[in-house]
Amino acid sequence: MTLQPDRYELLTFDCYGTLIDWETGLADALDRVARAHGIEAEREDLLALFAQAEHPIQSGPYLPYREVLRRALAVVGEGLGFETSSVESEEFAGCVAHWPAFPDSPTALERLHDRYKLAIVSNVDDDLFAASAAKLGIEFDWVVTAQQVGSYKPDPGHFHEILDRFGGPQERILHVAQSLFHDVAPARELGFTTLWINRRAGQAGSGATPLADAVPHAQVPDMAAAARLLLDE
Known part of the structure; x- marks a missing residue:
């Protein structure tokens, strides 16, 4: 057309x-958290893990996007074998402002x-x-x-x-x-x-x-x- x-x-x-x-901002934020737990992951792998985590959360009862980000980070952490701290969760929830x-x-x-x-x-x-x-x-x-x-x-x-x-x-x-x-x-x-x-x-x-x-x-x-x-x- x-x-x-x-x-x-x-x-x-x-x-x-x-x-x-958002992919640069998101990948950088995810990479910082992963490296803090001793994990080096490829950018595309981090983005794919996030995509898999985010949509099911957004499909449920409405949550503010900051909370979506907190929960998605926890799922990504589980996938990579670590548990995120409350400080990491809060920093990630506000990372949009830096993209x-x-x-x-x-x-x-x-x-x-x-x-x-x-x-x-x-x-x-x-x-x-x-x-x-x-x-x-x-x-x-x-x-x-x-x-x-x-x-x-x-x-x-x-x-x-x-x-x-x-x-x-x-x-x-x-x-x-x-x-x-x-x-x-x-x-x-x-x-x-x-x-x-x-x-x-x-x-x-x-x-x-x-x-x-x-x-x-x-x-x-x-x-x-x-x-x-x-x-x-």
């Missing part, structure tokens, strides 16, 4: 993995905001996103978090909420995201047009997200390419 930039009024973004480099933005994200968002309304739909707590937002350099028109809707993608709660806030036709929204599992699959099922930011192009596996066979309407390798596409350059 060829996207038609003039068709869209609102671009909705996943944040972590799309705009913020870096992808270098191309702030400029791409600034350019896109000249033409489109922009919104965040993210699996995170409000205060954790606020720390990340400061690194992205723009004020989003809407921010929808897991804390606000009481659920985590791929549950459809975020998407229903942004439709309500936007108030316009769904056909005027383009959802932009890196995770096929958390974003592209549920967005497509609900009838959204999707643009996949394939940050892991050329890498094996699915990193910190579970595998999914969802097919996006279009894909680009990064946010710089997304901006060029959506600004007709």
